[in-house]
Amino acid sequence: MRIDLHCHSTASDGTDTPAELVRNAAAAGLDVVALTDHDTTRGYAEAIAALPSGLTLVTGAELSCRIDGVGMHMLAYLFDPEEPALLAERELVRDDRVPRARAMVAKLNALGVPVTWEQVARIAGEGSVGRPHVAAALVELGVVPTVSDAFTRDWLADGGRAHAEKHETDPFEAIRLVKGAGGVTVFAHPAAGKRGRTVPESAIAELAAAGLDGIEVDHMDHDADTRERLRALAKDLGLLVTGSSDYHGSRKTCELGEYTTDPEVYGEITRRATGAFPVPGAGGA
Ligand SMILES: [Zn+2]
C-alpha cells in the first residue's frame, strides 16, 4: 500500500487542479493521497468528484503557524471542515495572504527587483496567493534560477530581505482547534532549514505534550542524518512518523509518492480521527 499524505493543488499553491491531482496520484500508483492545501479545504469537492476507484482520499490542510517568531507548518488530517472555530482561524490566516504578498512585492521593489503585483496575481491564478507565487515571479524575471533559490535569507525565507510577516496560528492553538474538530496533527517538515529558522527540539517536545500526533520525517528538505535524528526524537516523544512528497505539481521538484507513509501509521491516523473519514474512490468524473 502506497500512501502520500501531503499534496497541494491549485486550491493553494500547487499547479494541478484537485481533479488532476487525484488522477495523477492514481497514475503514480498511490493507494492513498492526502489533499493538504494551505489554510483551505476548498479543493475537497472537486477532488472527491474526480476520485478514481482504487484511490482513497484523506482530506486535510496545511496550517500556517508561528512559534517564538519561527514560522512552521502543521498538517491537519480528517477534521470536520465545517467546525466553526477551526474554520474561523483558517479564514483569518487566508485573508492575510494578499496583504502579505503585496508587502513582499513592495520589499522586492525597494531592493530594485521590478516585480509587480499583477505578475504575482497572474501566476497565482485561481489559487490563494502565497510566497511560492512571489518566488515564481523571481524565477520569471531571472533574479534566481529556481523557486528553491528564492527561499533563502537573501530573498523570501523567514527573516529574509523581502520576507513579510503574516498572521499565523500559535501551534498549541492549532493542535487544540484541530482536535476540537476531530482531526489529527502532524508537524510538517520540522527541520527544513532552507526555508528559514527551524523550531528547536525542546519546542517539539512541548507540542508533543500538548497533543501533537506526529512529525513528518521523510521529506525532500531533510537529509539522511536529519531523518535519523527526527526518527529518534519521535520515538522518544511517542510521536507518529510520516513521509510524504509535499507535491506542488510542476512548481517544485518532488514527484507524487516519492516519499510515503507506513500503512500502520496511516491506520493509526484514521483510528484517531473523528471529524471525517477517508473517502474511497468511486470511479470519478
Ligand atoms: Zn509546508
Ligand SMILES: [Zn+2]
Ligand atoms: Zn506543503
